[in-house]
Structures are given as C-alpha cells and as structure tokens.
Amino acid sequence: MNNYLGVDIGGTNVCFGVVTENGEFLYENTFKTTEFESAEDLAESIQQHLKKNCKHQFTGIGIGAPSVNETNQSMEFAPNISWGEIVPLNEIFAAKFNLPIRVINDANAAAIGEKVFGEATDQNNFAVITLGTGIGLGLYIDNKIYLGSNGLAGELGHTIVRRDGRECKCGNFGCLETYVAKDGIVKTAKEKLEFSSGGSVLNNISPSNLTPIEIMKAARKEDPVALEIIQTVTRDLAFGISQLVNILDLECIYLSGGITKSGNLLKRKTEKHLKSYILPNMRDKLNLRISTLNEINGGILGAVATIHESLVPVSI
Numbered sequence: 379m380n381n382y383l384g385v386d387i388g389g390t391n392v393c394f395g396v397v398t399e400n401g402e403f404l405y406e407n408t409f410k411t412t413e414f415e416s417a418e419d420l421a422e423s424i425q426q427h428l429k430k431n432c433k434h435q436f437t438g439i440g441i442g443a444p445s446v447n448e449t450n451q452s453m454e455f456a457p458n459i460s461w462g463e464i465v466p467l468n469e470i471f472a473a474k475f476n477l478p479i480r481v482i483n484d485a486n487a488a489a490i491g492e493k494v495f496g497e498a499t500d501q502n503n504f505a506v507i508t509l510g511t512g513i514g515l516g517l518y519i520d521n522k523i524y525l526g527s528n529g530l531a532g533e534l535g536h537t538i539v540r541r542d543g544r545e546c547k548c549g550n551f552g553c554l555e556t557y558v559a560k561d562g563i564v565k566t567a568k569e570k571l572e573f574s575s576g577g578s579v580l581n582n583i584s585p586s587n588l589t590p591i592e593i594m595k596a597a598r599k600e601d602p603v604a605l606e607i608i609q610t611v612t613r614d615l616a617f618g619i620s621q622l623v624n625i626l627d628l629e630c631i632y633l634s635g636g637i638t639k640s641g642n643l644l645k646r647k648t649e650k651h652l653k654s655y656i657l658p659n660m661r662d663k664l665n666l667r668i669s670t671l672n673e674i675n676g677g678i679l680g681a682v683a684t685i686h687e688s689l690v691p692v693s694i
C-alpha cells in the first residue's frame with residue numbers, strides 16, 4: 379500500500395493530509411493561507427510540521443491549487459493568493475521534499491476525487507463546482523478531465539453573469555465570482571441590509587463578522603433579508619451553471635466548498651432557478667448534488683489519486 383501527501387491550497391486555508399492509495403486519511407491538518415509569504419515558506423512549514431507530528435511516510439505529493447497551469451505545473455496569476463504572478467509549485471515542493479510531485483487545478487482535484495472516491499464513479503460527463511474564496515470548476519468530459527488547449531480550462535468564476543457588474547480581481551467586471559464567492563455573498567448581504575428596514579438577525583452581527591455560513595443559518599430560520607440574499611446568490615449561481623449545462627449536456631453537477639456544508643437550502647434554491655435557465659430537454663436529466671466528499675476534503679483525495687495514477691498507472 380502506498381501513502382501520499384495531499385495538499386489543497388485555497389484562498390483561505392491550506393489543508394493537507396497523508397492518505398493511503400485507497401483514500402484513507404492517516405493524518406491531516408489545516409493552516410491559514412495568509413500565514414505564508416510564499417510557496418517556499420508553505421512547503422518548509424508543512425515539512426517541519428509533519429516531521430514533528432506525523433509518523434507516516436509517503437512516496438509522492440499531490441497538490442491542488444487555484445489558477446494552476448497543469449502543463450507547466452505552476453500557479454499563474456491566482457487572484458486570491460499573493461505569492462507572485464507565476465509560482466512553480468512543483469519545482470518548489472520537489473526541491474524541499476525530493477519526491478515526485480503532481481500539481482493540478484484544485485477544482486480538477488475535486489473532480490478526480492469525486493470520480494475515484496465519491497459518487498461519480500459511474501459518470502462520464504459531470505462537473506464539480508467549488509465555492510469558497512473563489513469559484514472553481516473541474517470538468518469531466520467523455521470520462522476524462524478537460525484541461526483546454528493551454529491547461530487553463532475551468533474558470534467558471536470569471537465568466538460574466540452581469541455586464542458592467544462588480545469589478546473583479548481578474549480585471550474584468552461582473553464575473554460570477556464577484557457575486558457567488560465568499561466576498562461577493564457578503565457584499566450582497568451588506569447592500570441588502572443597508573436598504574432593509576431592520577428586522578433581520580444579520581443586523582446583530584458586526585459587518586466584519588458577517589460570513590456566508592451565518593447568512594445561510596439565518597436563511598434556514600426564514601430571516602427575510604437572509605432569504606433575499608440567498609435568492610440573489612442562487613439565481614446567479616444557477617445562471618452560471620446553466621451556461622455549462624446548455625453547452626455540455628452534463629449528467630451531474632456536484633457543489634462543494636464551505637458554504638455547501640450548511641444544508642440543502644442552497645441546493646434547493648439553485649435547483650429551482652436552474653429549471654428556468656436550462657433547456658427543457660436537458661432540465662429533468664441533470665442532477666444537482668452536494669458533494670459527499672465535502673466533509674473529508676475531496677480536493678486532497680483528488681490530488682492524491684492524481685499522484686498515485688502518475689506513479690502507479692490506473693485509469694482515472
């Protein structure tokens with residue numbers, strides 16, 4: 379049995395774990411991304427931490443990160459991580475650990491995790507959408523990950539849902555991410571609270587502590603302003619998803635990431651809007667699901683499956 383180190387680098391957290399090739403976690407921990415000034419700093423800290431706290435050995439490292447160009451194994455212009463424009467993650471981790479490394483886009487990692495260890499084992503055309511600090515998309519088309527001609531496919535977060543909308547970190551305006559990722563949801567909440575006549579539990583939370591999770595909690599208790607916020611967010615999310623489905627005729631969309639852990643409200647509302655945006659002949663065939671790997675970090679599992687596949691070839 380081989381063990382691997384899986385690292386899932388996000389805008390807010392870096393989750394990492396030592397995992398068997400069968401997907402069993404032997405050790406895992408989380409760091410705050412902003413604690414690190416560079417990827418070198420992160421690699422060094424993970425190495426030191428594991429030396430002290432983890433007795434399990436591993437033979438390779440799988441890394442999932444946003445804005446990864448898989449052809450050159452680097453993170454490029456990641457809007458939510460400030461470690462430089464081009465960050466050669468493979469090179470940096472290989473220099474530190476002296477082991478084989480595979481770097482993949484975080485949402486592709488989530489999709490591979492879903493295919494190998496999740497509910498998508500029998501599906502050939504599906505997508506995983508990761509909702510967090512940014513929005514990622516892992517696309518499985520004709521039973522393999524779709525990378526695009528430059529290894530850059532999957533930037534669903536930067537498709538434009540409102541022309542002349544909010545300014546995005548990518549330099550454009552009206553990107554899906556500016557409405558449906560963490561900061562976008564909070565911004566919508568602040569706008570709605572400003573124009574509401576009070577009567578929302580969200581008014582009791584200081585603006586700096588307002589999070590999508592708190593908003594979802596309030597919505598589940600039928601708070602009218604929170605419900606209005608979720609209505610706006612899910613309509614934009616459904617609009618983004620419908621573009622994908624109408625073009626690609628996917629059989630299933632998995633939602634993953636922090637905000638999806640808060641129950642089925644997000645899924646139900648998004649499903650409702652999807653009905654009006656997806657073409658009638660595809661509408662009833664599409665499944666929208668919350669990823670069951672959400673609680674156990676599907677991104678780490680996908681990164682591990684990828685490095686395992688490159689060292690001990692199996693078909694994923």
Ligand SMILES: [Zn+2]
Nearest residue numbers: 536546548553
């Ligand atoms: Zn953008």
